[in-house]
Amino acid sequence: MSPSLVDQMLSTPLFAIELGWAEWLAKVLGVLAVVILPAGGTVYLYLFKMVSFMQSRLGPMEAGPYGSMQLLAEVGKNLQKEDIFPAKADRTVFAFAPYVVLASTFLLAAVIPFGPEAGFASLDTGNFDSTQFDGVGVFFALAVSSISVIGILMAGWGSASKYSLMGGLRAAGQLIAYELPLVLAVVGVVIQAGTLSLQGIVYSQINGEIFGFGGIGLPYILTQFVGFFIFMIAVQAELAQTPFDMPIAESELVTGYLTEYTGFRFLVFFIAEFASAAVFAFLASVLFLGGWAIPPFVMDILGIDEFSNWFNLIGPAVMATKMLLLTFVVYWVRFTFPRFREDQLQRFAWKILIPLSLVNIFVTGVLKVAF
Amino acid sequence: MTAISDRRQLAYVASQAAEARVNLELETEGMTLNIGPQHPATHGTLRIVAQLDGEQVIQAEPIMGYMHRGYEKLTEVRTYPQVTTLVNRIDWLGSFANEVPFILACEQLMDIEAPPRAQHIRTILHEMARMAHVTLFLGDLGVQLGAITPVFYAFRDREHILNQIESATGGRFHPNFDRIGGVKDDLPAGWIAESKQAVRKIRDFCNTIEDLLFGNEIFQARTRGIGVIPADIGLSYGLSGANIRASGVDWDLRRDNPNGLAYDKVDWKVWTHPDGDSFARSWVRLQEVREACNIVEQLLDTLPKGPIMAKVPRIIKVPEGEAYVSTENPLGEMGYYVVSKGGLTPFRVKIRTASFNNMSITPWVLKGTYVPDVITILASLYFILGDIDR
Numbered sequence: 001m002s003p004s005l006v007d008q009m010l011s012t013p014l015f016a017i018e019l020g021w022a023e024w025l026a027k028v029l030g031v032l033a034v035v036i037l038p039a040g041g042t043v044y045l046y047l048f049k050m051v052s053f054m055q056s057r058l059g060p061m062e063a064g065p066y067g068s069m070q071l072l073a074e075v076g077k078n079l080q081k082e083d084i085f086p087a088k089a090d091r092t093v094f095a096f097a098p099y100v101v102l103a104s105t106f107l108l109a110a111v112i113p114f115g116p117e118a119g120f121a122s123l124d125t126g127n128f129d130s131t132q133f134d135g136v137g138v139f140f141a142l143a144v145s146s147i148s149v150i151g152i153l154m155a156g157w158g159s160a161s162k163y164s165l166m167g168g169l170r171a172a173g174q175l176i177a178y179e180l181p182l183v184l185a186v187v188g189v190v191i192q193a194g195t196l197s198l199q200g201i202v203y204s205q206i207n208g209e210i211f212g213f214g215g216i217g218l219p220y221i222l223t224q225f226v227g228f229f230i231f232m233i234a235v236q237a238e239l240a241q242t243p244f245d246m247p248i249a250e251s252e253l254v255t256g257y258l259t260e261y262t263g264f265r266f267l268v269f270f271i272a273e274f275a276s277a278a279v280f281a282f283l284a285s286v287l288f289l290g291g292w293a294i295p296p297f298v299m300d301i302l303g304i305d306e307f308s309n310w311f312n313l314i315g316p317a318v319m320a321t322k323m324l325l326l327t328f329v330v331y332w333v334r335f336t337f338p339r340f341r342e343d344q345l346q347r348f349a350w351k352i353l354i355p356l357s358l359v360n361i362f363v364t365g366v367l368k369v370a371f
Numbered sequence: 372m373t374a375i376s377d378r379r380q381l382a383y384v385a386s387q388a389a390e391a392r393v394n395l396e397l398e399t400e401g402m403t404l405n406i407g408p409q410h411p412a413t414h415g416t417l418r419i420v421a422q423l424d425g426e427q428v429i430q431a432e433p434i435m436g437y438m439h440r441g442y443e444k445l446t447e448v449r450t451y452p453q454v455t456t457l458v459n460r461i462d463w464l465g466s467f468a469n470e471v472p473f474i475l476a477c478e479q480l481m482d483i484e485a486p487p488r489a490q491h492i493r494t495i496l497h498e499m500a501r502m503a504h505v506t507l508f509l510g511d512l513g514v515q516l517g518a519i520t521p522v523f524y525a526f527r528d529r530e531h532i533l534n535q536i537e538s539a540t541g542g543r544f545h546p547n548f549d550r551i552g553g554v555k556d557d558l559p560a561g562w563i564a565e566s567k568q569a570v571r572k573i574r575d576f577c578n579t580i581e582d583l584l585f586g587n588e589i590f591q592a593r594t595r596g597i598g599v600i601p602a603d604i605g606l607s608y609g610l611s612g613a614n615i616r617a618s619g620v621d622w623d624l625r626r627d628n629p630n631g632l633a634y635d636k637v638d639w640k641v642w643t644h645p646d647g648d649s650f651a652r653s654w655v656r657l658q659e660v661r662e663a664c665n666i667v668e669q670l671l672d673t674l675p676k677g678p679i680m681a682k683v684p685r686i687i688k689v690p691e692g693e694a695y696v697s698t699e700n701p702l703g704e705m706g707y708y709v710v711s712k713g714g715l716t717p718f719r720v721k722i723r724t725a726s727f728n729n730m731s732i733t734p735w736v737l738k739g740t741y742v743p744d745v746i747t748i749l750a751s752l753y754f755i756l757g758d759i760d761r
Contacts, residue, residue, distance in 0.1 A: 055523035339517030
C-alpha cells in the first residue's frame, strides 16, 4: 500500500473522528440493520422457504404466519443452548473467532453506498457535482472481506478438534485461492469506470451510454459479463456455499470449523455467513448492476436526476431488490449442486478463473484505450 | 485386471516412500482420524480409523461391532416362524428381502415348495424392497457429495412404495410377511393398480436423479475413477451385488439361482459396468431400480391365481439337516446357513450378509485416497449398519 493511499484512507470520515455521538449511533444502528436484516430476510426467504419448495416440502409453517417468526425461534433456541468450550480448546482464540468473521462483514457493509449520500463511510473524497470521484472504496471492500479467513482459521485451530482443523485449513486455502479471481474480476470494472470509488462506479454506470443510447445507462454486467460471472463464482466460494463448501462439508468433516461451536457463538457464525452473502450481493450490485440507481429513462419520467435526494430513500430499496436477485442465484446454486473436492476447486480457481480474469483485464484495457 | 491393481499398488508404495523421506526430513507426523462411530457419513455406528498424511489416507481400518445384536444366537431360541421377526431388522431398509432366504432355506429342508402365486408375491415384494432401499441410496449419495436436494425426492417417492408394502403386509419397514410354504395373506383389492402407479413414480424418480445427479459434471468429477475395484480384487474380498457387477462381473443370484422366486418367469437384464469406480457402482444401482420396476410390472401383469400357502403342518418342525440358501438382496448376496436337529428351533443359523463383506474391502480401496473420497467410496459401496453387525 503506498503512503498516499494510507493518507487518503486516514483522511476519510471513517477514520477521522469528527462526527457527533448521535450520528455515530445512527451509523452503528444503520450498519447493524444493513447486516442483520438482509441476513434474516435471505435466510427466511431462501434458506427456509425457497429451498423447501425446491425439495417438495413446506419449510417452517408453525412459528408465525407461514413460519415467518421461525428466525426468532431459532435465535431463541441458540441463546438457550449450553456454551461449550472443548477441553483442549484455546479459549481466547475460540471465543474471538466468530466476532472476527462478523467484523469482516460489518466492515464490508460500511463502505457500500445505498444512495447519493446514504452510506456509512464512503471513503470518497470527490464532490457530487463533478461526478469525478477519488476514493478507495473498492480497495477497502476487497481488503476487509479477507479478514474472515483469519476468523475461520482461528476457529479451526482454536477448537482443538481434527475435523475443525481440517475444515479451517481447507477454508483458508480456498478463501485465499478465490480472493484472487474476486479481485481480478473487479479490476475490469475499475478500469472501465476509471475510479476505485464505489460511488464513482455507480455514477459512471448511470452516465454510461450504449452506442450513444443512455436510456438505461451502462450497467457493467453488459460489458463485464465475464467479470460478473467470475465475481459471482468467487463469491460463492468465499461464502463457502455449495459447490465450494469443502470447508464445511457436513457429510465428511461434520461441519468443519463450526463443529465445536454451540449457542451464541454458533449463531454469530451463522449470521456472519448469511450476512456476508447479502453484503457481497450488495457489492456485486454496486459493481455490476448499477447500484442504487434506477435506469435513467425512468429518472426522466419521474423528473429526478441522479443527485436527487429521493435516491437516499429509494436507493436502499433498489439495492435490496438487486441483492435479493443475486442471493437467489447464490442459494439456487447452493441447493442444486454437489460439492467439489478441494483439489478440484483449487484447480478451478488457479487454472480457469484466474487466467480467465487476467484475459478479461487485458481485453478491458485494450478496449478502454481503443474507445 | 491384476496388472492394473499391481501398478496402482506399486505407484502408491513409491509415492508413500517418497513422501516418507520428505516427512523424515521435515519431521512431520501423520494424524489419526476417527471417522465414527458417530459421524454423519457412516449413517450408523461404523468406525473407520484412518491414518492421515495431510488429507491423504495412509491406512484405514473399519471397526465393526458397535451395533451387534446377536441375531444368530437369538434365532436358536426362537421357533422357525418367529425368526422372520428378528431377521427383518438386519437390513432395515429392505426388510422383506431379509426374510426370503431364511424361509427358502427352511422350505428346502422341509421339502416344501410355495405355490406359484405366493412365489410371485414374494418376488414382487422382494423387488419393492429393492426399490425402497436403492432409491434412498440414490438420494443419500447426493447428500454424501454435498447435494442435499435429491434425498428429499428420494424420501418423497419411496413413500409410494412403502405405502404399497404396508397395504399388502401391514408393516411399513418390517413386513414379517413371509411364511414357510407361502405368504401370510393374499394381496388386498386394488393393490395391483396402485402398485403400478407407485412403480411409475419410481421410474420418474430415476429419471429425475439421472438428470439431477448423474448428469452433473461435479458429480462425475467426484465419482469417476474414485475407488476403483478391479474384478479379481472384488471377488477375492467377497464383494457381491451391485458392487461386483460394477466391476464388470456378470453375477446375479436372481438370474443364476432363482429357486423359490419367480425371476425366471420375467424378461429382465442384469446390468454391469466395466469401470469398477464409484460412478459405476452408483450407475448400476440406478439401472437396477429401473430393472426392478420392469420386473414388478411384468409380475403384476402375470400374477397367477391359486392358493398362497402350500400344505404345511400346524406346528413346524424342520427335519434334521442343513441348507444354505442365498438370494440377491438390495445390498448383495444374503444367505442363511440353517442347521436343524429336527426340533422347533434351529440348531444354528449363520447369516451371510452383503455389507459385511462389502465393508471388508475398505482397507484396500481407501489406501491412498483423500478424505473427501473416503466418503464417496463409503457411500458408493453402500452399507447398512445392521447388515454389517447383525
